[in-house]
Every structure is written in C-alpha cells, then in structure tokens.
Amino acid sequence: MMDAGIEDNSNHNFSGYDVRVTDAAQNGDTFVYVIKSQQIPSDTEYRVEREFEDFEWLHHCLLTQEGVTGLHGIIFPPLPAKPGTFLSNSEAKTKKKIESLAMVDDWQMYCRALEEYLHLVTAHTVLIKNPAVHSFLKHRELPIKTKVKKGIFNKLTQAVEELRKEHHKDIDDFFQNERDSNLTLTAFTKAAVEKFLEIVLTEQKIAIACGHFSTALHLGIGQDDDPADYAFAKMCLKLSEVLDTVKKNFEKVAENDLNTLGFNLELHSRFQDAEKEMLFRRTCKLVDVETANKNLGQAKPHKKAAMEDIKKAADKEFDEISGMAKVEIQRYHRERVRAFQKALIELSDSQLQTARECCVELKQQLAEFKQLCAE
Amino acid sequence: MADDSERVPPPFPESEQRETDPADGESDEDSDDFEGEDIFTGNSQPSEPKKDPLPPAAPTTSTTTTTSSNTKTNGLHSDDEEQDIFAEATVELALDSPLNNRKREPAQAKPSAPGPSLTVTGPSTLKPPPAKTFEELEEEEEKEDAFELNIAVTNPEKVGDGMNAYMAYKVSTQTNLPMFKCKTYTVKRRFSDFLGLYEKLSEKHSQNGYIVPPPPEKSILGMTKVKVGKEDSSSVEFVERRRASLERYLQRVVSHPSLLQDPDVREFLEKDELPRAVSTQALSGAGFLKMINRATDAVSKMTIKMNESDIWFEEKLLEVESEDQHLRKLLSVVETLVNHRKELSSNTAMFAKSVAMLGSSEDNTALSRALSQLAEVEDKIEQLHQDQACNDFFILAELFADYIRLLTAVRGSFDHRMKTWQRWQDAQTTLQKKRENEAKLLWANKPDKLQQAKDEISEWESKVTQYERDFERVSATVRKEFLRFEKEKAMDFKNQLVRYLETLLHSHQQLIKYWEAFLPEAKAIA
DSSP states (O other), X not given: OOXXXXXXXXXXXXXXXXXXXXXXXXXXXXXXXXXXXXXXXXXXXXXEEEEHHHHHHHHHHHHTOTTOTTGGGSOOOOOOOOOOSOOOHHHHHHOSOOOSHHHHSOHHHHHHHHHHHHHHHHHOTTGGGXXXXXXXXXXXXXXXXXXXXXXXTOHHHHHHHHHHHTTOXXXXXXXXXXXXXXXXXXXXXXXXXXXXXXXXXXXXXXXXXXXXXXXXHHHTOOOOOOHHHHHHHHHHHHHHHHHHHHHHHHHHHHHHHIIXXXXXXXXXXXXXXXXXXXXXXXXXXXXXXXXXHHHXXXXXXXXXXXXXXXXHHHHHHHHHHHHHHHHHHHHHHHHHHHHHHHHHHHHHHHHHHHHHHHHHHHHHHHXXXXXXXXX | OHHHHHXXXXXXXHHHHHHTOOTTOXXXXXXXXXXXXXXXXXXXXXXXXXXXXXXXXXXXXHHXXXXXXXXXXXXXXXXXXXXXXHHHHHHHGGGTSHHHHXXXXXXXXXXXXXXXXXXXXXXXXXXXXXXXXXXXXXXXXXXXXXXXXXXXXXXXXXXXXXXXXXXXXXXXXEEXXXXXXXXXXXXXXXXXXXXXXXXXXXXXXXXXXXXXXXXXXXXXXXXXXXXXXXXXXXXXXXXXXXXXXXXXXHHHHHHSHHHHTOHHHHHHHHOSOOOOOGGGXXXXXXXXXXXXXXXXXXXXXXXXXXXXXXXXXXXXXXXXXXXXXXXXXHHHHHHHHHHHHHHHHHHHHXXXXXXXXXXXXXXXXXXXXXXXXXXXXXXXHHHHHHHHHHHIIIIIIHHHHHHHHHHHHHHHHHHHHHHHHHHHXXXXXXXXXXXXXXXXXXXXXXXXHHHHHHHHHHHHHHHHHHHHHHHHHHHHHHHHHHHHHHHHHHHHHHHHHHHHHHHHHHHHHHHHHHHHHHHHHHHTOO
16 A cells, blocks of 8 residues: 555655765854755755754744745654753763653764754755755855744644644544544654653663673772682673673664664654644644635625635635645655664664674673683 | 599590491491581580690690690691591581592591590691502592582462461472481471571581671561562562572581581471571560670670781781672672663563554554564563563672671681680780789798689689680681682682673573564565
C-alpha cells in the first residue's frame, strides 16, 4: 500500500541544496552557528553565520509567505526548541529529566537538528521557492527583522480556540482518521522520546560510575613486597582495565542511541506537533466554511451577495488547503516510515558493532586475567 | 609439686594421649584429626595456659635449653615445632602449605620415642625423620588432596507466622573426611544458629589469635519485612542475599583447618536439633553484656601502647587499615553502579512498553511489526541489565563487604595479641612489686611473712614466664593466620573476579545475539 522505496529516496534526497551546519561558537550570551551551503548544480559554496533568532525569522517567513496556494495545508518542518545554554555532559548527567535534545548533549547534536531543519526546508518543493530561504543561506546580513509577530499561529490563541475547534467533527473521513491517529501517535511518540532519553542519561551515568570504580581500584595499590599483596594489586589493575572497557562501551552505546533512534524520535515528535498544527488550521478553515454557509443561509437579502462572496472565498481556501494537506500527509507518512526504518537499522547496526567490539576486548581481558592468576 | 599437677600436662604425655585416643578410629594419615580434638578439649580445661613446657620444678635439661632459646624468637615457624599443641595446629594448616607441614606431620604423628629429643631437637631444621618413607608421604599427599567438604545453604523457608516467624535454611554437607560419621548431612538451621556458632568459636579461639570469620550482619528491618509476609522483590532479594552470605560464611569456617576441628562446627553440621542460641538475641541480657564488653575493649585498646618488638606486626596493621579504607571506597562505588544499572533496567522496561504502544497504533504494518520486535528486544535487554546488576551486587559488592568484615576480625586478632602482651607486662610489674615487698620484709626482719612473700614471688615468676610464652604463641598464631588470610583473600578475589568477568562477557554476547536477530526486522520495513 505504500510506495516503493526508490521513489521516496529520490524525493527525500532531492534538494536544491547541500546544507551543513558545521560549527557553533559562543558569542556572549548566544550561540552562533556556521552554515555552509551549496546549490547542487553550481560550485559556489556559501558560508554564513546565524543565530537562533535568525532561524526563527526564517520560520516566520515561511509561515507567512504570501500568494502560495494552500499554504496552510503544509506541514511545516519543525524548528528545534530554543536552546538553553548547552549543558556540558556532566551537567546533563545530573539533571533528572530531559525534555529536549537541546538539553541532552553538547552542541553537536543541536547543530545536527538545525541542519536537518534546513534540509527539510530546502527539500520541500513549495518552501524552497520562498526568497527568504535564499536570503538565509546566502546573504551576509538578513533584512531588517520585523518583530516576529505571531499571528494566527500564535500558540496562545491556539490554545483557546483549540478547546473549541479541535474536536469539531470533520466532513471527510480521511481527515478525521488522520486527526485521530495523529492524536494517539503524538502522545505515544512523546512518551517514547522521554523514556528513551532517560535511558541515554542512565547509560551515561553508568559510564561515569565505571570510571570512578576504575579509579578507585588504582588508589589502593601500594608498593608491597609481599607476594600475596602483589598478586592482589595486579588483579585490581586488570579489573580496572576491564572497567575502562565497560565505561567506553556504555559511552558508545549512549552515543549510538542518541544519534540514531533518539534523534529520529525527537524529530518526529516535533513533526507530529507540526502535523497537528496543520490539521488544526484546516479544521479552523472548515469551521469558517460552515460559519459562512450558516451566515449565508441566515443572511438578509441585501447582504446575500456579500455573504455569497465570503462563502465562495472560504470554500476555495478550504479546498486548496485540503488539497495541499492531503499531499502533505501522504508525503509525511512515507517520510516518517522511511526515516524510522533508517533510524532502526542504524540503531541495531551501531549497537551490534559496539557490542562486538566490546566482546572482543572483554574476551581478551578475561584471558589475560586468568593467565595473571595462574602465575 | 602440688602446683605442677595442677598445670596442664607437659608436652610428652600429650603425645601419648594422641596415640591412645583413637576417637573415631582413624588411620594414621588422619591423625591430625584427633590431634585436633585434643587442642579443643584441652581448651575446656581451666583457663590456665594450654601448655607449659617449662614447669618450674624438675625440668629436663633439654627442654629448658630449647625452650629458653625459644623465648628469643617471636612467631617463627621453628617455634611451633617445640610447642606441641600448636605444632599440631600447624599440621592442620598443612592443607594450605602442603609441602612444609606434611614433612612435619609424620614427625608428630608417630613419635617413635617418647623422649624429649624427638620434638625438641629435630624439627627446627625441618628434616623429615626416617619415620615415614617417601612412598608413605606421597600416599598421604594423595589422601589429603582428596579432602573434600562441600557445604551448601539452600531452600530458605519461612517457618511460623507473624512476628515469631523465622527463616529456616537447609544446610547440606557433603564430605569424605573421616572425622564425620556420614558422607552427607542435611540439617535445618536458622540465622541465630549461625550467630551462635560464631559466638562459640569466637569465645574459644579469638583470644589465641585466630581469625574467626564473622557471620553476616543482623538486619531488623530486613527480617521484619519477611516476617510480616511482604512478598516483594526487596524482601526476596534480602533472603537471597542472606542465604548466599550464610553459605560463604560456613565455607570460610570449614576451610580454616583449625576451626574445622572444633566439635562445635561438626555439631552444627550434623546435629538435627540445636539448642536455641539465646545469647545472640539483640536485646537479651547476654547481648547487652556483650555490648559492654566491646565498649571496654575499645577503651582498653586505646590505652594499650605496645612496645612493639617486631615491626612486622606494626606494618601489617597499617596495611590492614589502608586496605579497609580501600575496600570501603570500592564498595561504595560498586553500590552506585548497581543502583544505576537497576535504574537502567527499569527505564528500558518503560521504554519497551512505550515502543509497544507506538507499534500497535502504527498504520504501516511493516513498521508496526518492527516496533513490536524492538519492544521485545528492549525487554530482553532489560533482563540483561537486571541480571548484570545482580552480578555486580552478589559477586562484587558482597565480596568487598565480606572482606571489610573479615578485616575487622583480623584487627581483632592483632588486638588479642596486644592483650596477651599487656597481661605479660602486668605480671612483670606485679612480680617486681612482690620482689620489692620481699626485700622490705627481709629488712624489717619478719620471718613469718617472708615465706608467704617468697611463695608469691615464685608464683608470679611462673606466671610471668607463662604469659610470655602465651604472648609468643599468640604472636606466632596471629602471624600465621594473617599469612593464611592473605592467601585466601587472593584466591577468593581471583575466583570471584573471574566469575564476574565471565558474566560481563556473557552479557555482551547475549546483546550481540539480540541485535543480530533484530537487524533483519528493521531492514524489512519498506
């Protein structure tokens, strides 16, 4: 029922651009990201420096682009959450709960998230046409940023209206189903992300504990002439080596988790939200249409023509949105499955590799330990 | 003369006792067994020193000369040769240092002539006497290699109800040692029985410098939970932890050659019903008395400033202190590790559940299936983490905890040595006072009191010598015990660490299997 993989890959990879977020440097209170991009046919590489504010500006421009049919039906690629200060690894370990990728690891993870955002934007056939994108990637300075006014997409407004409109019954089964499954998927994905990131945190804690254990073993070694003590000291040192292996292993395991499934789950948790927002916009439009119809029906004769116009406009918009939405939804699910597959393969691949490496080392160390004791 | 007969019989009658005491009808090879019995039956005699190779009246010349040479040494092997009972003790320790002591063993086992020359002159050079041929020695070695005593503590069962309930453990012994009447025994014991055994052993042997393995600790909280009938994982873990440590405790006791000879140990393993060890109850009168004794001990320990003639003891005591600190640090890091692993295990379980939910609400069938497979993999991984946490705990943490307790016993043996030193010093002081008193009386010319003073002086002179011998004997034992302890410790650690590494390896090998099985599932999503 789903399309073959080949088409997906080409769709996904097709982006006019090769974008990389290569670096992050602290500049006072904020971080500055270095973005290198290259338009595929040409050889020119652009390098710009952007702050998170600039990303927000870009996002706003995308949301408010004029003259795009069915703009509100687009599932906009989600922007990563605003970073706090990047916690150093050790700080992260002491936090009880991680809410977003921005808190988990250092800046590399976050850069990757930003990079993915830009990739998604440039790969979107409609969004790439927005001149803001080109400005963002190429121009040294961005145009004067108007205060990013959050219009209809203001979360606060949404929250109020949501309660009213969210459960508004849909006229189209396809969309009703989509809304329902979105609701469940969003909740489950969020739960999965949270639990997964907790796993990563605990793995990092274990790595640290192994490190402490390894160091503590060294501390007790004195210089003893006593043969029994000497044998004991050698055993401690060997055990210390083993613990270093275990520590490295856990660090790698945590890294693997984060880079593969962690990244994917987190991104798609945000994507679910983006889809939800789009569906909500459409539902709002649906409510508008139904209101317009009602008004038309109740309109006094001299207002009838005006109402008729409003109704026609609303209908048209609604159809455009629905049309775009349908395409977007199908595309979104294809992408989601593909990305999930990739993440799961990478997860099991990397964990398998790490476990194999660890086994080899442990086997050797066990043999060495046994030999040590036989002496 | 009257005084002599009160004293513990001098060495040579002992060797005759040995021969005429075929308590269990053993053969010569097992002579160490009933020799052992003598030591400990000897203990039940009045607390006068176990032997006095220097009876003040009528010593044979050879004994005097050799024993006087002994007083110079302090804890060397050759000392033990001349001190018969503890030569026998050395023989028990033959199991640890086979070659040396086996050669000595035949010397003690078959004293061909009851004259003093045998025990006194020969062994300081460790030359095996012609009593046993080489073949006989080899035979002995083989028989000793076949020495087997396996102990298992299993089947914890709750007996009774409510606050009077207790856990009964099955203690199974399997042995081919001739000193036991049967080859296997199975008895039921409760925790206080183990404590009772420790009390008895400690009373008898600690003061002689033996390191008596300490039993597991009491835990009012743990036991209350069990009594109340809470069937949760923490009380299950508590019982398992206790069972394992009781097993290790018994194994340590029986692997100590001298303690194994104690009839209390045998009774513990063999007898169906043991009298309830009441003195171990926490708040009983005996318990309270013990607390007070410990307190006074601690105080007196602080005030004994020993004039150490042998650096060895001082060095070793320092080593023990630093080792204790080291082990405590290790124990705390391991406990942290155990906790984190348990946390990881529960986090993985929760994640597995959320993945399962995700999978079941997923429309794409292939992805849905892959996600439920992932949930299964994560469940298996959770079990791995749980198991490894247990291994961390039961192998490593308990190992460290055991040795922290054992080190306390080691320190105890050093303390007892100090006490015997103190007793010797005190006797010397008293003797000095008595001498001064005699001098005063002489000067004051009171002949009636003079005789009494002279009597007191000779009494105290013999006490001084006796206590000095005690001190040397205890020092030798302490030294021996310490060396044995170090060896045992190295072996114990080696075995446990190998076991631990093997669990680590196994765990990762399992992990490889799980991911290998999952990979094709992931690839199948399309």
